[in-house]
């Protein structure tokens with residue numbers, strides 16, 4: 001029969017028909033498969049969710065084998081070429097490209113919300129002088145929930161929309177303050193005459209000049225990098241956002257959790273790890289030995305491999321092009337030669353080829369950020385800033401989805417069977 005899966009249970013001889021929809025079966029349809037009346041029913045075991053769709057989504061499409069990435073149907077290379085980050089964020093959040101008036105209104109509203117409450121500034125001042133900016137970022141985003149208690153009304157669409165505006169507008173200010181704090185410089189207030197990325201550069205790098213003027217090439221390059229990082233469907237941090245949001249926590253708390261998930265070196269911390277790896281390799285002539293070490297199981301080639309992409313990450317291709325534009329202004333990052341040699345050898349080596357390990361978005365992004373003057377420990381913060389739009393879109397989509405409930409995976413219990421408490425004297 002078409003569109004059904006027939007399952008025969010050899011334990012009972014019973015046959016079951018399970019509907020196939022959108023290339024999947026519902027895990028709950030397996031519950032009917034029971035060995036006996038008091039059997040709980042069959043579950044699936046899928047650590048790390050390698051083959052489980054946890055939602056239906058209209059936001060981002062990835063074909064990992066063909067290296068295709070679409071936001072709301074639009075190819076990532078076209079958006080990187082022709083769109084801006086704020087326009088792309090609108091697209092991701094609301095499903096369509098904005099008309100001229102809509103984009104102006106969206107930009108105006110974001111611009112109006114860039115200021116941080118002075119108490120948040122004081123809160124940030126409490127961190128150690130050498131605190132990692134990502135630790136500051138995620139704690140401060142979480143702290144915003146105390147400033148905006150109305151955000152708890154997550155079922156009110158207008159309230160949700162206001163928090164979305166606030167978060168997209170305020171994350172650059174938090175990111176910039178976190179950076180200025182870590183280098184002991186005064187915080188710079190937003191400049192509403194500048195673009196989203198221009199203002200961000202202003203808050204990061206302004207010194208004593210009366211008006212900061214961002215370099216247009218660097219401003220655009222950063223905008224492109226933000227477009228590339230804006231969403232990536234159900235990755236680790238987005239799953240955290242949805243998971244926390246599913247308990248109906250406010251979006252600031254959920255986003256703090258998503259940022260925490262992003263912080264790890266296998267996710268958004270990877271571009272920082274790439275830079276540290278390139279620095280450790282030190283020279284092109286050390287590349288073959290490093291590759292041998294990785295192949296021997298001692299460490300990973302950071303910035304390579306992806307759970308979904310089994311071909312060249314389309315974002316990495318765009319980043320390589322952007323890198324050339326940035327280096328023409330800033331000068332070439334000396335670590336680039338090491339990266340190019342690593343890529344050249346890895347793409348010819350059977351270890352990487354047979355495992356379909358290609359450069360991912362983070363392989364080159366750190367080199368650009370470093371050339372633009374960002375310290376290495378700001379890289380994950382930049383990723384989080386851009387991904388905020390994706391996290392919020394996914395959170396909003398989840399709250400509108402009647403299929404969704406509080407996230408609550410099952411487990412296969414493999415611990416001790418029931419036993420009686422042993423007194424200390426008998427242990």
Ligand code: CMC
Pocket residue numbers: 232235265266267268270294299300301302303304305306307308355357360361362
């Ligand atoms: N270097 C060396 N070997 C690797 C690498 C790597 N970067 N990535 C995977 N492998 C090997 C792995 O050892 C395994 O080999 P074997 O089959 O012999 O055990 C095989 O490839 C499959 O790896 P996996 O760990 O099962 O793959 P995964 O889908 O669970 O992991 C990944 C995906 C991104 C976590 C992993 O490729 C990795 O650790 N990459 C380095 C970190 C990195 O660059 N992360 C950024 C991801 S892109 C940005 C983002 O979306 O966050």
